[in-house]
Amino acid sequence: xxxxxxxxxxxxxxxxxxxxxxxxVACYREAHPEARVLRLSVGDVTLPLPTVVxxxxxxxxxxxxxxxxxxxxxxxxxxxxxxxAIRSYYLRFGVELATSEIFASDGAKSDVAxxxxxxxxxxxxxxxxxxxxxxxxxxMLGREVVFVPATEExxxxxxxxxLEDALGHAVEGAIIYLCSPNNPTGAVYGRAGxxxxxxxxxxxxxxxxxxxAYEAFITGDFxxxxxxxxxxxxxAIEVASLSKTAGFTGTRCSWTVVPEGLEAEGLSLxxxxxxxxxTKFNGVPYVVQRGAEAALSDEGIAExxxxxxxxxxxxxxxxxxxxxxxxxxxxxxxxxYLWLTxxxxxxxxxxxxxxxxxxxxxxxxxxxxxxxxxGHFRLTSFGSRETTIEACERLRxxx
Amino acid sequence: xxxxxxxxxxxxxxxxxxxxxxxxVACYREAHPEARVLRLSVGDVTLPLPTVVxxxxxxxxxxxxxxxxxxxxxxxxxxxxxxxAIRSYYLRFGVELATSEIFASDGAKSDVAxxxxxxxxxxxxxxxxxxxxxxxxxxMLGREVVFVPATEExxxxxxxxxLEDALGHAVEGAIIYLCSPNNPTGAVYGRAGxxxxxxxxxxxxxxxxxxxAYEAFITGDFxxxxxxxxxxxxxAIEVASLSKTAGFTGTRCSWTVVPEGLEAEGLSLxxxxxxxxxTKFNGVPYVVQRGAEAALSDEGIAExxxxxxxxxxxxxxxxxxxxxxxxxxxxxxxxxYLWLTxxxxxxxxxxxxxxxxxxxxxxxxxxxxxxxxxGHFRLTSFGSRETTIEACERLRxxx
Numbered sequence: 001x002x003x004x005x006x007x008x009x010x011x012x013x014x015x016x017x018x019x020x021x022x023x024x025v026a027c028y029r030e031a032h033p034e035a036r037v038l039r040l041s042v043g044d045v046t047l048p049l050p051t052v053v054x055x056x057x058x059x060x061x062x063x064x065x066x067x068x069x070x071x072x073x074x075x076x077x078x079x080x081x082x083x084x085a086i087r088s089y090y091l092r093f094g095v096e097l098a099t100s101e102i103f104a105s106d107g108a109k110s111d112v113a114x115x116x117x118x119x120x121x122x123x124x125x126x127x128x129x130x131x132x133x134x135x136x137x138x139x140m141l142g143r144e145v146v147f148v149p150a151t152e153e154x155x156x157x158x159x160x161x162x163l164e165d166a167l168g169h170a171v172e173g174a175i176i177y178l179c180s181p182n183n184p185t186g187a188v189y190g191r192a193g194x195x196x197x198x199x200x201x202x203x204x205x206x207x208x209x210x211x212x213a214y215e216a217f218i219t220g221d222f223x224x225x226x227x228x229x230x231x232x233x234x235x236a237i238e239v240a241s242l243s244k245t246a247g248f249t250g251t252r253c254s255w256t257v258v259p260e261g262l263e264a265e266g267l268s269l270x271x272x273x274x275x276x277x278x279t280k281f282n283g284v285p286y287v288v289q290r291g292a293e294a295a296l297s298d299e300g301i302a303e304x305x306x307x308x309x310x311x312x313x314x315x316x317x318x319x320x321x322x323x324x325x326x327x328x329x330x331x332x333x334x335x336x337y338l339w340l341t342x343x344x345x346x347x348x349x350x351x352x353x354x355x356x357x358x359x360x361x362x363x364x365x366x367x368x369x370x371x372x373x374x375g376h377f378r379l380t381s382f383g384s385r386e387t388t389i390e391a392c393e394r395l396r397x398x399x
Numbered sequence: 400x401x402x403x404x405x406x407x408x409x410x411x412x413x414x415x416x417x418x419x420x421x422x423x424v425a426c427y428r429e430a431h432p433e434a435r436v437l438r439l440s441v442g443d444v445t446l447p448l449p450t451v452v453x454x455x456x457x458x459x460x461x462x463x464x465x466x467x468x469x470x471x472x473x474x475x476x477x478x479x480x481x482x483x484a485i486r487s488y489y490l491r492f493g494v495e496l497a498t499s500e501i502f503a504s505d506g507a508k509s510d511v512a513x514x515x516x517x518x519x520x521x522x523x524x525x526x527x528x529x530x531x532x533x534x535x536x537x538x539m540l541g542r543e544v545v546f547v548p549a550t551e552e553x554x555x556x557x558x559x560x561x562l563e564d565a566l567g568h569a570v571e572g573a574i575i576y577l578c579s580p581n582n583p584t585g586a587v588y589g590r591a592g593x594x595x596x597x598x599x600x601x602x603x604x605x606x607x608x609x610x611x612a613y614e615a616f617i618t619g620d621f622x623x624x625x626x627x628x629x630x631x632x633x634x635a636i637e638v639a640s641l642s643k644t645a646g647f648t649g650t651r652c653s654w655t656v657v658p659e660g661l662e663a664e665g666l667s668l669x670x671x672x673x674x675x676x677x678t679k680f681n682g683v684p685y686v687v688q689r690g691a692e693a694a695l696s697d698e699g700i701a702e703x704x705x706x707x708x709x710x711x712x713x714x715x716x717x718x719x720x721x722x723x724x725x726x727x728x729x730x731x732x733x734x735x736y737l738w739l740t741x742x743x744x745x746x747x748x749x750x751x752x753x754x755x756x757x758x759x760x761x762x763x764x765x766x767x768x769x770x771x772x773x774g775h776f777r778l779t780s781f782g783s784r785e786t787t788i789e790a791c792e793r794l795r796x797x798x
Contacts, residue, residue, distance in 0.1 A: 001572065001604045001605065001606055001633075001634065001661065001662065001663040002571055002572030002603070002604025002605070002663065003518060003519075003521050003572045003573070003574060003604065003605065003606050003663045003664075004518065004519035004520060004521050004572065004663070004664065005517065005518060005519055005663050005664045005666045005671070006516060006517055006518055006519055006671075007519060007664075009517075009666060009671050009674065010666075012674060012678075016674070016677050016678065019677070042472070044471035044472050045471050046466070046469070046471065047466060047469070048463060048464050048465055048466050048469040049463045049464060049469070051464065054460050054461070054463055054464040057460045057463075057686065058457055058460045058461075061453050061456045061457045061460060061686075062453070062457075064447060064448045064453055064456075064649070064650065065447050065448060065450065065453035066447055067445070067446060067447050067783075070445070070446070070447040070448070070646075070649075071649040072443035072444050072445065072646075072648040072649045073441070073443050073648045073649055074649055106505055106680075106681070106684075107680070107681040109679065109680070109681050110679055110680055110681065113678060113679040114679065117405060117539065118404065118405055118408075119402060119403065119404060119405055120402075120403035120404055120405055120406060121403060122402050122403050133678060133679075136678045137678060137679060140516065140675070140678070172401055173400065173401030173402045173403065174402070175402060204401070205400045205401025205402065206400065206401070206402065207400055207402050235400065247469075247471075249471040249472045249681075250463070250469075250470040250471045250472060250473055250682075250684065250685045251463065251684050251685070251686065252681060252682070252683075252684045262400065263400065264400040264401065264402045264403070264404050265402075265403065265404045265406075267404045267408060267409075272404070272405075272408050275408065275411060275415070276539070278415050278418070279411075279415065279512060279532060279535045279536060279539070280508065280509055280512040280513065280532075280536060281505075281506070281508070281509055282505070282506040282508050282509065282648075282651060283649075283651070284651075285505075285649065285650050285651045285684060285686075285687055286649045286650070287456065287460075287650070287686060287687075288684055288686075288687075384466075
């Protein structure tokens with residue numbers, strides 16, 4: 001064909017990180033069909049949906065079976081019952097939102113990637129290491145990207161100074177991605193750290209895209225939402241998800257908060273996102289919206305806390321093993337992720353191959369999350385208790 | 400904020416067509432709270448999901464409640480069981496696909512809009528009138544658009560000549576949108592008409608994006624899929640949906656077929672779409688995929704045919720009314736839509752207001768689908784039998 005293609009796709013790594021991990025595991029399995037490979041890699045949950053959720057979903061399926069209660073197209077931004085449930089959820093953190101500021105969707109990944117469509121060419125600041133979707137979605141649009149190093153020196157919590165140092169000059173009107181608790185490092189911003197970013201964004205006319213997908217893992221006095229910070233409603237969008245909170249990775253429900261007051265070049269970001277979603281999205285399935293509403297009820301939140309507590313115990317088991325073997329790591333307390341420094345100065349893919357070959361344990365190489373991830377490695381606490389314990393026994397033998 | 404925004408949003412009409420319809424209806428209702436307004440407007444279904452579908456969804460909800468059968472992240476392009484069901488469905492039309500060419504998604508609207516991201520600047524050819532999403536999604540990317548008039552003269556089925564006439568010069572490497580059976584005109588391409596487009600696309604290096612969302616309404620000898628036409632696998636992508644086939648408007652499952660061989664500028668469209676979907680999408684909910692699989696089983700297809708037959712009878716009732724009152728129209732036989740010429744030379748929003756005020760019947764103004772839709776009006780057969788009959792009685796009185 002003679003059509004012109006989006007050349008930016010040539011800039012993308014050929015394989016999405018997790019596809020390359022899967023490929024190497026498949027190769028190993030083919031060579032060692034008898035091996036029992038244990039995964040502490042992909043950030044996928046293993047416990048079933050909360051009972052209150054499946055009960056609500058089953059009832060909604062019943063409704064879809066009867067002409068009197070059947071539902072067709074949902075409002076693109078979500079039914080009021082769900083938006084109200086999300087609004088109430090934020091009240092727990094002392095954050096007051098209007099339902100018109102909340103947009104339910106099928107995934108934080110979709111939203112965080114699709115948001116870029118609203119903007120023109122801007123400097124895009126992305127932490128390194130971080131969840132690869134921020135970078136790839138911006139690369140697809142040919143954006144200029146600056147990486148903000150998250151290193152041991154800054155406790156994996158870079159502030160505005162790290163951005164200006166990386167850039168070499170002052171910032172004006174940038175798009176800044178933040179993820180806290182962080183994927184992959186497990187680091188979490190305190191109030192002061194997050195306030196420094198909000199103040200910086202306001203001073204430089206920048207927009208923060210805040211990914212709070214792991215907020216349910218917070219136990220200490222850390223902000224669950226960027227809107228707990230004064231002034232954030234003037235400079236931030238937040239993307240949240242039920243994937244890790246309520247085990248929705250295969251059920252799909254998330255939301256994005258776009259404050260009414262956000263404006264640039266005379267355009268309202270809230271209106272633009274509404275226009276984007278009504279044009280390119282048809283809403284979350286009714287059955288899923290009822291499940292999400294249930295997950296955010298008092299009973300649902302109580303059940304979700306049990307899920308999270310289970311994964312947190314797994315994290316504790318992994319953390320003890322690493323401590324015992326003298327492997328340096330961060331994370332694992334306010335987050336499902338543990339971020340290791342590869343022992344013996346190994347590269348992160350070398351350490352990946354070593355763990356796979358010697359222990360048949362799969363983790364995720366830090367280099368896959370950015371160049372500052374090289375020499376590091378991510379383990380997750382989302383496995384079953386049994387898998388976690390057995391994987392740790394094997395790690396104990398080889399580390 | 401000082402960030403630069405996507406200026407193309409300024410080119411969009413302020414209101415999505417159906418939002419403006421809703422606004423006028425709400426105004427009318429406020430002024431006439433006693434009125435019983437009947438809708439023959441939005442293309443939303445009213446009959447419940449097929450029994451086989453809700454049974455499968457209920458079983459899948461059960462699976463999500465138990466640790467042994469719980470499912471986390473789905474493959475972004477869909478589980479094999481669903482891709483196999485879609486592959487088998489195409490065999491009914493004599494079309495053989497590889498499952499790697501099928502990408503399940505949450506909606507034809509999402510896919511048809513998101514596909515534009517794969518391309519650079521090309522001439523984009525869009526029928527007029529047509530489903531507004533083709534235009535809006537291209538406007539958001541600042542694409543150059545040429546409208547291909549669908550008029551009474553070409554039986555609302557424009558061919559390549561209409562495109563070249565509208566453009567005033569030869570075409571090279573365009574993106575061409577086709578929708579058959581058409582929304583809003585109800586016109587459907589025969590094999591020769593569609594083959595003319597395929598031949599033209601191959602000769603000019605163009606790509607056809609074919610929207611087959613209404614194929615289940617075809618009863619005569621018309622192609623259900625563009626891949627029934629020889630050579631289409633070299634020049635076409637097809638977007639299909641269960642929304643109208645199986646009543647999935649509030650359940651959300653569609654798919655896009657991107658043939659392996661499609662290539663431009665050395666890039667494989669199939670690989671690019673896979674990269675787009677793995678980066679920006681997390682798959683269709685497991686529960687919904689099981690429902691979709693059931694809808695495409697023999698039992699499911701039999702139930703779907705009953706749904707479609709019901710709507711087709713509604714279309715026949717509306718058609719008889721229009722014939723009786725001497726109103727010119729097309730569609731309604733291979734499609735859920737009837738496309739009227741507004742009587743008395745009225746403009747389409749004038750006719751909208753007239754129907755609303757005199758008969759409390761809501762339809763969709765043709766002008767909302769493009770400038771060649773002016774003077775026309777869309778009625779749909781998706782209402783209940785009772786609504787359809789009562790609306791027709793009222794129309795009989797005022798037409």
